Amino acid sequence: MPFASNDIIDSKDLSFLHAVLTEICREREIPPGSEAEKAVADQLINWFLFGIRDAQELKSMLEPMIDPETAATGT
Numbered sequence: 001m002p003f004a005s006n007d008i009i010d011s012k013d014l015s016f017l018h019a020v021l022t023e024i025c026r027e028r029e030i031p032p033g034s035e036a037e038k039a040v041a042d043q044l045i046n047w048f049l050f051g052i053r054d055a056q057e058l059k060s061m062l063e064p065m066i067d068p069e070t071a072a073t074g075t
Contacts, residue, residue: 007049017044020055028066040066 009017021041030036040062047061 009045009048013048016055017041017048020044020058023055024059024062024066030066036066 021037021044024030024040024044025032025037030040043062043065044058047058052058052061
């Protein structure tokens with residue numbers, strides 16, 4: 001479920017989120033454009049809008065949500 005927020009994500013925020021997403025996906029071998037990547041991106045944005053703005057903290061919040069068994073296949 002998406003987090004409801006009135007915050008605006010600007011281009012600086014998008015660049016930051018993209019960098020974090022890219023790093024997470026590289027570390028977990030999640031294929032670009034996969035459903036797994038989309039799910040990680042969705043959660044990443046939700047945590048960001050919730051107020052988590054530190055890259056390492058975002059990564060640690062997402063860690064339990066990323067299943068290593070399915071991340072590589074994107075299923």
